[in-house]
Amino acid sequence: MFTLDVALTPRLYSLYAHPDSVVVVIDILRATTAICTAFENGVEKMIPVATLEEAWAYREKGYLLGAERNGEKIEGADFGNSPYDYMGDHLKGKTTVITTTNGTRAIEMSKDSHQVIIGSFVNIDVVVNHLIQSKRNVVLLCAGWKEKFNLEDTMFAGALVDRLAEHEQFADVSDAALIARYLYANAMEDPYHFLKNSSHRKRMQKLNLKEDIRYSLNPERSEIIPVLKNGALVQLSR
Amino acid sequence: MFTLDVALTPRLYSLYAHPDSVVVVIDILRATTAICTAFENGVEKMIPVATLEEAWAYREKGYLLGAERNGEKIEGADFGNSPYDYMGDHLKGKTTVITTTNGTRAIEMSKDSHQVIIGSFVNIDVVVNHLIQSKRNVVLLCAGWKEKFNLEDTMFAGALVDRLAEHEQFADVSDAALIARYLYANAMEDPYHFLKNSSHRKRMQKLNLKEDIRYSLNPERSEIIPVLKNGALVQLSR
Numbered sequence: 001m002f003t004l005d006v007a008l009t010p011r012l013y014s015l016y017a018h019p020d021s022v023v024v025v026i027d028i029l030r031a032t033t034a035i036c037t038a039f040e041n042g043v044e045k046m047i048p049v050a051t052l053e054e055a056w057a058y059r060e061k062g063y064l065l066g067a068e069r070n071g072e073k074i075e076g077a078d079f080g081n082s083p084y085d086y087m088g089d090h091l092k093g094k095t096t097v098i099t100t101t102n103g104t105r106a107i108e109m110s111k112d113s114h115q116v117i118i119g120s121f122v123n124i125d126v127v128v129n130h131l132i133q134s135k136r137n138v139v140l141l142c143a144g145w146k147e148k149f150n151l152e153d154t155m156f157a158g159a160l161v162d163r164l165a166e167h168e169q170f171a172d173v174s175d176a177a178l179i180a181r182y183l184y185a186n187a188m189e190d191p192y193h194f195l196k197n198s199s200h201r202k203r204m205q206k207l208n209l210k211e212d213i214r215y216s217l218n219p220e221r222s223e224i225i226p227v228l229k230n231g232a233l234v235q236l237s238r
Numbered sequence: 239m240f241t242l243d244v245a246l247t248p249r250l251y252s253l254y255a256h257p258d259s260v261v262v263v264i265d266i267l268r269a270t271t272a273i274c275t276a277f278e279n280g281v282e283k284m285i286p287v288a289t290l291e292e293a294w295a296y297r298e299k300g301y302l303l304g305a306e307r308n309g310e311k312i313e314g315a316d317f318g319n320s321p322y323d324y325m326g327d328h329l330k331g332k333t334t335v336i337t338t339t340n341g342t343r344a345i346e347m348s349k350d351s352h353q354v355i356i357g358s359f360v361n362i363d364v365v366v367n368h369l370i371q372s373k374r375n376v377v378l379l380c381a382g383w384k385e386k387f388n389l390e391d392t393m394f395a396g397a398l399v400d401r402l403a404e405h406e407q408f409a410d411v412s413d414a415a416l417i418a419r420y421l422y423a424n425a426m427e428d429p430y431h432f433l434k435n436s437s438h439r440k441r442m443q444k445l446n447l448k449e450d451i452r453y454s455l456n457p458e459r460s461e462i463i464p465v466l467k468n469g470a471l472v473q474l475s476r
Contacts, residue, residue, distance in 0.1 A: 011249055012387075147253055151416060174389040175389045185424075
């Protein structure tokens, strides 16, 4: 029997951190959606870094760089964190570097767990199957916004809880997992409409990212799970 | 215009802490319910302390002591944190000391704000009115369970958000406040039934505290707001 827990913000992650757990990093608007989209479009490897300093050091060595802070692409980077930046053939077989306000920090933070995988609505089905087959404790790590709670990451965590909680192996579903599931139950019919009050979505509307939000909530689906191996995200082989 | 925010667990409080804010400490099962009940039953003053060491030091000086850890009364204390321990005439005009697993630590943590008040379903109506009249930023601080999220404190925070968010003065309602409100909307028809999956409630059922839970969710109502003044809880004069 395994536990299914949700770290509602990165600041709470250390309460759940364990070397034997599988961690799903969740940053729906937009880092983990963009990462899953990049792998579906053929990227070979993505190196997540927490700071801009590390990111520029890689770029000086010739790597393509995706960099975002406060919802906007960093000037001089090759991409931001819009999933649309990662569609097409231009990344096929390439290794890129990525740094974002919240998502890549959450990846960094969880690296001492048994396995870190990247989740989004892009790959939700394979993530669910993987977590069931893993036979391990699961922590859903919501990247949030600058250590605070946000609706969209928790809503996605709730979508995972909704599909996992019925499996007998997850006997211990925490209060945080339950509230995520309630949130998803409230949102599932029309998540775009549901998020209309989200502070993050309001911020992103200012940035004119309506299409990114629609895509992030109802994307093309992928069968690929990005997994952290030796400090870089690669495709999980199954 | 003011902000209305919810610290979903004490570990998140520092993200919201501000010397000009009013903080409502919430520990529905059972510290803040018990404190409100004690004031309704005539207690004069309650000294909240975070550690058992401080608590015993007070008791040696002759104070009555309410002390709970992990849901159970500490042996040798005069009371635990059941609201039923604080009903009747035995506390009228007295000063007592109280220490609990979560609630009294949350009080300690928030003492540098403009004002710390104690909220529960016992005094929800007067708390709502006070927050509207305060014309300040409000932080609802959920005591949770050992720094983790719990359903019942967030549900009560949601009940407050539900009544406050319609007031124009609270222009900025955060994602954390919104999820609390959704939780309350899901729970309000039958909160006792709703909490049946709560880990805390399951723990408390083991301790045979069904009556405490029923009372905490649907108590006799009080018009008294306990407020922290010079390190002790007293009745807010209005």
